[in-house]
Amino acid sequence: MLTLFHHPLLPACRFVRLSFGEYGEELALIEEKPWLRRKEFLTLNPAASLPVLLAEGDQPIVGATVIAEYVDETRGVLKRDKRLFVEDPLARAEIRRLVDWYLVKTEADVTRHLVRERVLKPIMGSEYGGGAPDSTAIRAARANVKQHLKYTNWLAGTRNWLAGTRLTYADMAAAATLSVLDYMGEVSWGDYPAAKDWYTRMKSRPSFRPLLADRVRALSPVSHYADLDF
Amino acid sequence: MLTLFHHPLLPACRFVRLSFGEYGEELALIEEKPWLRRKEFLTLNPAASLPVLLAEGDQPIVGATVIAEYVDETRGVLKRDKRLFVEDPLARAEIRRLVDWYLVKTEADVTRHLVRERVLKPIMGSEYGGGAPDSTAIRAARANVKQHLKYTNWLAGTRNWLAGTRLTYADMAAAATLSVLDYMGEVSWGDYPAAKDWYTRMKSRPSFRPLLADRVRALSPVSHYADLDF
Structure with a gap:
């Protein structure tokens, strides 16, 4: 299972989680507070930004669009009509x-x-x-x-x-x-x-379910957030 | 010849010019002042950002990294050891x-x-x-x-x-x-x-030469800007 350094309320991180979810691949999630500039995290990504994916061989892949291209090149191309990208x-x-x-x-x-x-x-x-x-x-x-x-x-x-x-x-x-x-x-x-x-x-x-269960300490979601009929 | 809407002192625009330059392909350049939000330009790119490439069939391609991927897919893959991208x-x-x-x-x-x-x-x-x-x-x-x-x-x-x-x-x-x-x-x-x-x-x-000739009205370049030995 690959690992994603993320924050639950950053769109770029949610984008990666949704994309893996569509391909039915689970991720190990590590919640990172990038403003703390943890040394171990800076080693993975000197820009200290999220998301960072630890890909095969624990190689860090930095940034949502870079991860998306990697996922397409290593997974998406095999998904036929379930691919989140196209040929043209x-x-x-x-x-x-x-x-x-x-x-x-x-x-x-x-x-x-x-x-x-x-x-x-x-x-x-x-x-x-x-x-x-x-x-x-x-x-x-x-x-x-x-x-x-x-x-x-x-x-x-x-x-x-x-x-x-x-x-x-x-x-x-x-x-x-x-x-x-x-x-x-x-x-x-x-x-x-x-x-x-x-x-x-x-x-x-189904890829959306984990996101609808996310909660952050400072702010509760609006009441309709997880309702499918809102 | 493809057309590039650009500004001479924006790195994202220079990146596209250099990349086409490396492939020996000339571009028709149109200098755009995006803060004027010209109607015709907004039609090409509602984000009003630069650069915008008019590709084959005058299809607008928006943003430096998006253009770079397009150029790789339509040109780079054929360039062998001159390709600005790799396989892995x-x-x-x-x-x-x-x-x-x-x-x-x-x-x-x-x-x-x-x-x-x-x-x-x-x-x-x-x-x-x-x-x-x-x-x-x-x-x-x-x-x-x-x-x-x-x-x-x-x-x-x-x-x-x-x-x-x-x-x-x-x-x-x-x-x-x-x-x-x-x-x-x-x-x-x-x-x-x-x-x-x-x-x-x-x-x-050689791809750099046109950039070294760029001048903008508000600011002259430093004296060594165009010197190859600086």
Whole structure:
């Protein structure tokens, strides 16, 4: 079994867990607090970022998109119609664009700030940058979240799955991100019916179950978080 | 000939130009000012980020790493020992980790701030966030640059090329980043002899020539910028 260093409320880590879940492969999870900059963890990843996968031979693989490519090259290519990626280079580019959209752009505009202020700072300790949440950062992130939900709603309303006709890494990245926002109660689903319909389908997949059981110390999930009918 | 929407002093754009340059393929360059959010450009890339490649059939391909994977899938695989990528999945993961290190981490810690404050803000116009540079942001970026140069120096001193025995995308990403920092006079090469030796080799490659001719309005390059013996 491979090992994943992760945090339960980081979208990039959830993306990797969902992808392995879709391939029916269990991971040993180690919860890492990257702000502590543990020496052993820095040896694996000098960037001190999450996620890090210990692959075959305990070789560290750093970063969600790098892990996704590795998983595709070593597993996905054998999965036929269950593969989360496709053959055509232009279609691959569209999947990768959407993965970056959620794990880089949505992360920078919205998710990183809300997770830091609402989930991490309360537990970080002041010597690591913890403390009271910054309400300006929260307000800015909440102003941005609408654009990302609107875009997801448009994608979900236009295509069967977010990158086209089949389930791909793009759906994993979007679902990982929206599941974190949903945990924190930041999604007004009623305004985005197509996104809600797509998310309902994602949420009922077996790969999603472990995520719906996640809890973090600083913040309980909204009441509908684990409901398949929300 | 394919078209690249770019800005001459963004590392992610230089990375793409260098990679096409290594494969001997010319690009039609369009200089884009992404802060203007041109309608036609947003149609190609709703994230309004650079670079964007117009690939075969004018299909937009968004983002440096997404473009690099596309170029490898459609060109690199045919280049044998000139390919900027490798076959082995673990070695591919190491190349991708380093590309992300420079184009994501160095960008976030250092390059983005220095380019914004010193190159873009002077020309942006106040209605787009332009104006006087923020000296606090410049100071913070300059404090971070040392760690990245030290890491590059360690890589260059330990390996023949940054990801191992051959020239890869990792070298393109690092050289793209360091060339921007060097343009702005932010690299004290004397402190990093192994990095300097590696950069000298990169700089003398034909793919580098167009970058050494780049000039931007707000800032002239340091005097040694285009010297192969610096």
